[in-house]
Amino acid sequence: xxxxxxxxxxxxxxxxxxxxxxxxxxxxxxxxxxxxxxxxxxxxxxxxxxxxxxxxxxxxxxxxxxxxxxxxxxxxxxxxxxxxxxxxxxxxxxxxxxxxxxxxxxxxxxxxxxxxxxxxxxxxxxxxxxxxxxxxxxxxxxxxxxxxxxxxxxxxxxxxxxxxxxxxxxxxxxxxxxxxxxxxxxxxxxxxxxxxxxxxxxxxxxxxxxxxxxxxxxxxxxxxxxxxxxxxxxxxxxxxxxxxxxxxxxxxxxxxxxxxxxxxxxxxxxxxxxxxxxxxxxxxxxxxxxxxxxxxxxxxxxxxxxxxxxxxxxxxxxxxxxxxxxxxxxxxxxxxxxxxxxxxxxxxxxxxxxxxxxxxxxxxxxxxxxxxxxxxxxxxxxxxxxxxxxxxxxxxxxxxxxxxxxxxxxxxxxxxxxxxxxxxxxxxxxxxxxxxxxxxxxxxxxxxxxxxxxxxxxxxxxxxxxxxxxxxxxxxxxxxxxxxxxxxxxxxxxxxxxxxxxxxxxxxxxx
Amino acid sequence: xxxxxxxxxxxxxxxxxxxxxxxxxxxxxxxxxxxxxxxxxxxxxxxxxxxxxxxxxxxxxxxxxxxxxxxxxxxxxxxxxxxxxxxxxxxxxxxxxxxxxxxxxxxxxxxxxxxxxxxxxxxxxxxxxxxxxxxxxxxxxxxxxxxxxxxxxxxxxxxxxxxxxxxxxxxxxxxxxxxxxxxxxxxxxxxxxxxxxxxxxxxxxxxxxxxxxxxxxxxxxxxxxxxxxxxxxxxxxxxxxxxxxxxxxxxxxxxxxxxxxxxxxxxxxxxxxxxxxxxxxxxxxxxxxxxxxxxxxxxxxxxxxxxxxxxxxxxxxxxxxx
Numbered sequence: 041x042x043x044x045x046x047x048x049x050x051x052x053x054x055x056x057x058x059x060x061x062x063x064x065x066x067x068x069x070x071x072x073x074x075x076x077x078x079x080x081x082x083x084x085x086x087x088x089x090x091x092x093x094x095x096x097x098x099x100x101x102x103x104x105x106x107x108x109x110x111x112x113x114x115x116x117x118x119x120x121x122x123x124x125x126x127x128x129x130x131x132x133x134x135x136x137x138x139x140x141x142x143x144x145x146x147x148x149x150x151x152x153x154x155x156x157x158x159x160x161x162x163x164x165x166x167x168x169x170x171x172x173x174x175x176x177x178x179x180x181x182x183x184x185x186x187x188x189x190x191x192x193x194x195x196x197x198x199x200x201x202x203x204x205x206x207x208x209x210x211x212x213x214x215x216x217x218x219x220x221x222x223x224x225x226x227x228x229x230x231x232x233x234x235x236x237x238x239x240x241x242x243x244x245x246x247x248x249x250x251x252x253x254x255x256x257x258x259x260x261x262x263x264x265x266x267x268x269x270x271x272x273x274x275x276x277x278x279x280x281x282x283x284x285x286x287x288x289x290x291x292x293x294x295x296x297x298x299x300x301x302x303x304x305x306x307x308x309x310x311x312x313x314x315x316x317x318x319x320x321x322x323x324x325x326x327x328x329x330x331x332x333x334x335x336x337x338x339x340x341x342x343x344x345x346x347x348x349x350x351x352x353x354x355x356x357x358x359x360x361x362x363x364x365x366x367x368x369x370x371x372x373x374x375x376x377x378x379x380x381x382x383x384x385x386x387x388x389x390x391x392x393x394x395x396x397x398x399x400x401x402x403x404x405x406x407x408x409x410x411x412x413x414x415x416x417x418x419x420x421x422x423x424x425x426x427x428x429x430x431x432x433x434x435x436x437x438x439x440x441x442x443x444x445x446x447x448x449x450x451x452x453x454x455x456x457x458x459x460x461x462x463x464x465x466x467x468x469x470x471x472x473x474x475x476x477x478x479x480x481x482x483x484x485x486x487x488x489x490x491x492x493x494x495x496x497x498x499x500x501x502x503x504x505x506x507x508x509x510x511x512x513x514x515x516x517x518x519x520x521x522x523x524x525x526x527x528x529x530x531x532x533x534x535x536x537x538x539x540x541x542x543x544x545x546x547x548x549x550x551x
Numbered sequence: 552x553x554x555x556x557x558x559x560x561x562x563x564x565x566x567x568x569x570x571x572x573x574x575x576x577x578x579x580x581x582x583x584x585x586x587x588x589x590x591x592x593x594x595x596x597x598x599x600x601x602x603x604x605x606x607x608x609x610x611x612x613x614x615x616x617x618x619x620x621x622x623x624x625x626x627x628x629x630x631x632x633x634x635x636x637x638x639x640x641x642x643x644x645x646x647x648x649x650x651x652x653x654x655x656x657x658x659x660x661x662x663x664x665x666x667x668x669x670x671x672x673x674x675x676x677x678x679x680x681x682x683x684x685x686x687x688x689x690x691x692x693x694x695x696x697x698x699x700x701x702x703x704x705x706x707x708x709x710x711x712x713x714x715x716x717x718x719x720x721x722x723x724x725x726x727x728x729x730x731x732x733x734x735x736x737x738x739x740x741x742x743x744x745x746x747x748x749x750x751x752x753x754x755x756x757x758x759x760x761x762x763x764x765x766x767x768x769x770x771x772x773x774x775x776x777x778x779x780x781x782x783x784x785x786x787x788x789x790x791x792x793x794x795x796x797x798x799x800x801x802x803x804x805x806x807x808x809x810x811x812x813x814x815x816x817x818x819x820x821x822x823x824x825x826x827x828x829x830x831x832x833x834x835x836x837x838x839x840x841x842x843x844x845x846x847x848x849x850x851x852x853x854x855x856x857x858x859x860x861x862x863x864x865x866x867x868x869x870x871x872x873x
Binding site: 072077080101105107110113114116118121122124125126127135136139171173184187188 | 769777783
């Protein structure tokens with residue numbers, strides 16, 4: 041199979057080239073090929089990669105080692121997974137320095153501290169001694185960038201460095217990269233599926249499709265391109281034409297779920313000390329979900345929104361407060377189903393699609409084996425999956441299809457309330473749009489109630505009746521989607537600003 | 552850390568207690584006792600046997616016997632050997648020392664060989680290394696331990712380079728310490744080699760599998776992208792990250808090695824716990840059997856404790872949970 045076909049790309053010193061494309065367009069393969077880091081089953085069939093006149097494709101492994109990290113550096117996709125979990129961050133940064141220089145211990149420590157300060161850390165000493173699991177996702181990504189830049193490379197290859205970070209953190213990282221580009225004269229290849237971040241960052245944009253370059257030019261030039269694919273990756277929101285739905289009479293509907301005065305604390309040890317301390321994850325949260333409506337809970341990572349979801353779904357026992365489902369005390373029940381952010385890890389990859397969907401039916405001892413099979417196929421069709429693929433393993437489906445599979449599985453239990461914990465955050469915008477459309481469809485058909493948890497504002501105004509903004513375990517604001525742009529509260533403002541920062545101007549119709 | 556270890560030791564003590572009760576019940580359920588053979592002898596009157604039973608305390612009810620054993624264990628005697636007329640401990644201690652003399656070097660040697668070799672095979676880019684490795688370890692795994700021991704004996708017999716059995720040569724004690732140690736090492740060579748062969752393949756496979764899995768991870772690709780040397784990538788980045796399941800295996804390997812070593816001791820006539828256990832089971836020498844099994848349990852618990860401590864030292868994520 042050919043992942044890349046005849047791609048030409050040129051990066052001048054200090055220039056930033058954005059590589060834009062849908063999932064599966066070969067852009068990540070391109071990033072890895074530039075570093076000669078392709079997996080073992082891949083090889084460069086033809087062509088050359090020239091860095092300052094030397095062909096990387098013909099480098100020996102020793103030459104490659106000298107080049108990687110010192111001349112050309114990489115930040116990879118998942119900040120959570122880019123750092124070794126059992127080594128301190130100090131070790132990992134210093135090892136890069138040691139590989140490319142002959143600094144002594146004091147110099148190593150000084151340089152590591154310096155680069156962390158440049159990345160905006162105020163307490164580099166603590167970071168150097170910490171392990172990856174002790175930092176937040178945004179901090180980890182900044183450390184990963186520090187590691188890549190510590191030897192002052194000339195070219196940085198960033199492979200989707202923003203995915204899986206919350207919107208506010210994404211905006212911070214974009215600011216950081218922009219500052220570094222200015223201060224260090226860094227050339228950059230920035231691979232992404234989000235055109236919004238390239239507005240402020242890229243000098244030149246290359247649009248990729250099915251392993252080939254489809255179009256190239258500045259943002260302005262590309263905007264005028266008549267090609268529908270270019271338009272759809274530049275403005276994914278525009279390509280998804282959806283009429284805002286008429287508002288359901290939320291006030292009249294019976295509340296399906298009521299949450300009263302819910303609190304939850306976690307006990308944690310302080311980083312690097314033996315002292316225990318309490319983290320207030322939820323504090324006196326009140327909530328009512330009217331039947332047949334969608335409520336969004338927004339907030340940064342760590343604001344307690346996932347804990348709220350887990351309490352409602354029955355995975356956590358709240359310390360105090362009540363959760364009433366249809367007026368009764370709620371226990372772990374099939375009436376409430378949950379869909380998680382990452383279907384790759386929430387579905388057993390060794391199950392076939394049909395097994396995945398039929399499992400809740402089996403647990404409920406629903407009818408006979410044959411009926412269950414038929415129902416599973418029906419559910420797959422309902423969420424827009426081809427029932428002919430029912431025999432394929434869950435792990436073989438693409439990200440968007442897996443999320444549909446997770447949805448079909450949740451529907452099998454015939455729930456009334458569906459909790460979506462960042463269920464769309466891992467998908468690119470066109471896929472998100474398809475899912476939103478599907479969700480609205482299902483809601484209309486089955487009268488489902490949704491609790492939609494998210495850190496970004498994509499499509500919020502299209503399918504949500506009420507927005508709840510959380511910060512530090514508390515609900516800080518409740519508002520209708522139409523008032524989001526005019527909100528005065530700083531937590532809400534931060535979300536709106538981050539969203540504007542990451543999306544192309546003019547497509548804020550979503551807010 | 553200290554609390555963590557203390558808790559582990561507490562678990563171990565509870566386990567020993569439970570196993571001792573279980574052993575008493577099990578041996579009680581087994582048919583026959585030390586004196587059963589005497590009943591077949593027509594020259595010995597039933598009265599004598601009743602007297603002997605009373606003397607050995609075999610007529611007492613089980614809880615009383617258990618309590619007496621606990622008392623004698625507290626004194627460090629662990630009951631009494633019917634066959635040798637000595638406290639069980641005087642039989643057990645030298646045997647335990649001899650068993651450790653075989654199994655400790657065997658455990659260390661297997662891990663010292665398996666870890667670097669497994670990491671190198673996992674990191675190798677050539678397919679033939681993989682094939683050779685799979686074929687080799689499968690063969691080793693398929694060999695029964697008895698066969699390995701017998702092969703070792705055959706080698707000793709045919710070549711004459713190694714002693715066929717035993718722990719020291721006759722009269723070795725009278726020589727200088729140095730000569731005695733050399734003699735001991737010479738006798739140890741074959742049994743230790745047999746143990747290592749019995750254990751190596753399993754450890755090698757686990758090392759290769761867990762390091763191989765870590766090598767696929769994105770942080771290894773990131774580290775490679777920073778231009779670190781191959782050696783550093785494998786041993787400093789991949790190995791510690793892969794160590795977690797291996798350390799758990801370390802505790803298990805101690806246990807497994809003990810069961811292999813019992814067998815190999817018998818075949819190669821090494822005066823360890825193995826031959827003693829076999830002999831005492833055959834003669835129904837109750838307290839020696841119990842003592843030998845309890846000792847094996849202690850080794851097992853210590854092996855696992857060591858594994859837990861290593862895990863705590865190696866993995867920052869476990870440190871946090873503990």
